[in-house]
Amino acid sequence: xxYVQEARENHVKKKVxxxxxxxxxxKALKECDQYxxxxxxxAAGKTISIVWQCRKQAKELNDCLHQYTNDAVLEEMKREYxxxxxxxxxxxx
Numbered sequence: 001x002x003y004v005q006e007a008r009e010n011h012v013k014k015k016v017x018x019x020x021x022x023x024x025x026x027k028a029l030k031e032c033d034q035y036x037x038x039x040x041x042x043a044a045g046k047t048i049s050i051v052w053q054c055r056k057q058a059k060e061l062n063d064c065l066h067q068y069t070n071d072a073v074l075e076e077m078k079r080e081y082x083x084x085x086x087x088x089x090x091x092x093x
Contacts, residue, residue, distance in 0.1 A: 012078050012081060012082065016081065017074075017078070020074065020077045020078060020081060021074065023077070024068065024069055024073055024074060024077060025069060027068055028064075028065050028068035028069045029065075031064070031067075031068055032061060032064035032065050032068070035057070035060050035061040035064045035065075036061060038057045038060065038061070039054060039057040039058055039060075039061045042054040042057045
């Protein structure tokens with residue numbers, strides 16, 4: 001399948017894409033909650049020293065978040081959305 005054809009098939013309205021991005025971020029935060037907690041515990045009571053003292057926790061959190069918030073995940077969510085919309089459309093006919 002060509003890039004242009006795939007782009008057309010996964011094209012969604014801007015408002016829908018924003019909603020999908022928001023959903024993606026919410027899921028990532030939920031899935032990475034343990035890393036968020038570790039980072040918050042490390043950062044408690046610190047200011048500038050967070051940068052070097054919490055580097056490990058920050059990297060773990062970012063690595064976890066990236067698993068759930070990347071272009072491939074967004075494209076899959078768009079694909080699922082389009083499939084659901086197509087099923088709804090064909091059910092109306």
